[in-house]
Amino acid sequence: MNASNETMAPGAPGAPPAYDVEAARRDFPILDQRVHGQPLVYLDNAATTQKPESVIRAISDYYRRDNANIHRGVHELSNRATRAFENARGRVRRFLNAAEDAEIIFLRGATEAINLVASSFGQQLAPGDEILISTMEHHSNIVPWQMLSQRAGTVLKVAPINDRGELILEEFERLLSERTRLVAIVHQSNSLGTVNPVAEIVELAHRAGAKVLLDGAQAVSHHPVDVRALDADFYALSAHKMYGPTGIGVLYGKRELLESLPPYQGGGDMILSVTFEETKYNVLPYRLEAGTPDISGPIGLEAAIDYLEQHDLASIQRHEQDLLEYGTELLQELPGIRLIGTARHRSSVLSFVVDGAHPHDVGTILDLEGVAVRTGHHCTQPVMERFGVPATVRASLSLYNTRDDLDRLAAGLRKVIEVFG
Amino acid sequence: MSDLRDLYQEVILDHGKRPRNFRKDESANRQARGYNPLCGDQLQLYLQVDAGGIVREASFQGSGCAISTASTSMMTQILKGKTEAEARELFDKFHELITGERPSGRLDQLDPADLGKLSVFAGVKEFPNRVKCATLAWHTLKAALDAKDEPVSTE
Numbered sequence: 001m002n003a004s005n006e007t008m009a010p011g012a013p014g015a016p017p018a019y020d021v022e023a024a025r026r027d028f029p030i031l032d033q034r035v036h037g038q039p040l041v042y043l044d045n046a047a048t049t050q051k052p053e054s055v056i057r058a059i060s061d062y063y064r065r066d067n068a069n070i071h072r073g074v075h076e077l078s079n080r081a082t083r084a085f086e087n088a089r090g091r092v093r094r095f096l097n098a099a100e101d102a103e104i105i106f107l108r109g110a111t112e113a114i115n116l117v118a119s120s121f122g123q124q125l126a127p128g129d130e131i132l133i134s135t136m137e138h139h140s141n142i143v144p145w146q147m148l149s150q151r152a153g154t155v156l157k158v159a160p161i162n163d164r165g166e167l168i169l170e171e172f173e174r175l176l177s178e179r180t181r182l183v184a185i186v187h188q189s190n191s192l193g194t195v196n197p198v199a200e201i202v203e204l205a206h207r208a209g210a211k212v213l214l215d216g217a218q219a220v221s222h223h224p225v226d227v228r229a230l231d232a233d234f235y236a237l238s239a240h241k242m243y244g245p246t247g248i249g250v251l252y253g254k255r256e257l258l259e260s261l262p263p264y265q266g267g268g269d270m271i272l273s274v275t276f277e278e279t280k281y282n283v284l285p286y287r288l289e290a291g292t293p294d295i296s297g298p299i300g301l302e303a304a305i306d307y308l309e310q311h312d313l314a315s316i317q318r319h320e321q322d323l324l325e326y327g328t329e330l331l332q333e334l335p336g337i338r339l340i341g342t343a344r345h346r347s348s349v350l351s352f353v354v355d356g357a358h359p360h361d362v363g364t365i366l367d368l369e370g371v372a373v374r375t376g377h378h379c380t381q382p383v384m385e386r387f388g389v390p391a392t393v394r395a396s397l398s399l400y401n402t403r404d405d406l407d408r409l410a411a412g413l414r415k416v417i418e419v420f421g
Numbered sequence: 422m423s424d425l426r427d428l429y430q431e432v433i434l435d436h437g438k439r440p441r442n443f444r445k446d447e448s449a450n451r452q453a454r455g456y457n458p459l460c461g462d463q464l465q466l467y468l469q470v471d472a473g474g475i476v477r478e479a480s481f482q483g484s485g486c487a488i489s490t491a492s493t494s495m496m497t498q499i500l501k502g503k504t505e506a507e508a509r510e511l512f513d514k515f516h517e518l519i520t521g522e523r524p525s526g527r528l529d530q531l532d533p534a535d536l537g538k539l540s541v542f543a544g545v546k547e548f549p550n551r552v553k554c555a556t557l558a559w560h561t562l563k564a565a566l567d568a569k570d571e572p573v574s575t576e
Binding site: 357 | 424425454484486487488550
């Protein structure tokens with residue numbers, strides 16, 4: 001985390017090895033293709049990242065060699081599958097620095113992780129209890145709380161953001177009350193790139209007696225996350241936004257909290273014994289994982305974590321920060337482009353609008369140039385409303401992007417300006 | 422490979438920038454709201470249909486991309502003086518032009534000739550994710566015609 005404060009000459013003893021983006025690019029087979037006759041520039045990483053060969057291989061190897069249902073099997077394949085699945089849990093635990101494997105719950109993604117908390121933690125809330133979120137939340141961290149309000153009479157409070165797209169911490173603090181039971185807040189915004197001061201948020205929330213759920217879907221591939229150092233009560237992530245497969249995600253929760261939660265879904269694996277008179281629930285983490293899970297998912301996620309750590313997150317961070325600054329400068333040089341989201345602490349997202357050109361049209365023209373970006377509200381309609389735009393164009397960065405990618409983006413935008421200017 | 426200018430023809434860019442019949446019509450007797458939740462495009466369509474079933478006035482307000490704005494603008498131009506039946510016929514023809522598929526239930530060969538200027542939208546067919554932008558106005562028209570005098574929403 002402190003790497004950015006250190007000054008070390010490249011190649012000096014103890015200096016981190018220079019980050020080799022060209023080598024990293026070769027690990028992602030999908031990048032080697034042409035789209036509309038142009039070499040692909042993939043800048044839609046906040047939606048989903050591409051997968052390195054090692055992740056693709058881990059998943060296909062599992063299906064080629066080890067596939068069987070996990071837990072309770074007596075045969076060799078089942079043992080292997082169970083071992084691989086549980087090893088992956090351990091790998092996630094170490095990645096997040098959680099205290100124990102039982103605190104890692106495998107789910108479909110960050111969305112399901114938040115829904116689990118809304119559903120199970122929500123059952124313990126009383127009418128009038130408050131949930132505090134922020135304006136910059138993804139719909140997946142808004143709608144479950146609205147549904148809970150309808151179900152349980154809880155009250156949803158929203159902490160505002162300023163013109164840069166930063167959380168207004170004083171307002172946030174003012175909205176914390178003795179009725180606040182949970183603060184649910186995004187670690188890094190998907191549409192603005194804002195990185196929230198999560199350690200401070202957790203501290204303020206805890207002082208007010210509230211628990212904290214951090215939505216880490218965007219953050220985990222860009223920043224080292226230590227859930228114990230942060231003292232987060234819950235942390236949600238999706239594998240597919242960190243070079244892993246779709247359909248698998250994680251809810252981290254402190255053991256004593258997870259223990260107190262009523263089960264989320266009923267089914268196989270989450271029970272110890274079932275009779276028609278009484279069902280005894282299993283221990284953590286299985287109590288919150290009903291049914292046969294996506295077994296290859298955690299195996300792919302483990303390979304993705306291995307991949308990330310093999311590069312060292314600090315060098316990835318430096319590389320992406322350099323690209324962000326370079327891309328910001330390029331966009332500012334172009335006429336009629338307005339950046340949406342200029343937080344002082346921002347990472348990996350260039351969100352913008354072009355004068356006289358609707359984001360949808362910008363996206364189509366860039367696509368014809370082989371440049372993949374996302375256009376729309378990015379599942380953050382309240383953010384769009386806050387900035388008075390119907391949609392933005394979003395170029396989002398990852399470890400395999402280059403300055404050349406951003407030059408191609410800028411060249412595509414010059415074409416947009418030529419057509420619509 | 423599709424070219425940029427196949428989609429963004431000058432006529433489309435012109436109507437996208439300076440939409441015609443862009444106004445609220447207080448005297449409209451048919452109205453409908455069109456909304457594409459995917460991209461946030463929205464429009465309110467106003468029609469004046471006389472007792473003989475002829476569209477006398479057509480106008481709209483709203484916001485959207487160049488394709489959707491131009492499509493609505495040009496639709497309001499072509500509608501004036503058409504009967505309801507002719508307007509529905511145009512819907513079918515426009516639909517076939519954009520999607521390459523004949524509307525369900527129609528077996529006869531549709532003649533695209535009377536689409537006139539609207540044929541500039543033919544390029545949209547090569548851009549499947551833009552089809553909804555071009556057809557939003559027309560679906561809204563259908564909703565406006567189907568409803569009697571009451572404003573309806575397509576949502």
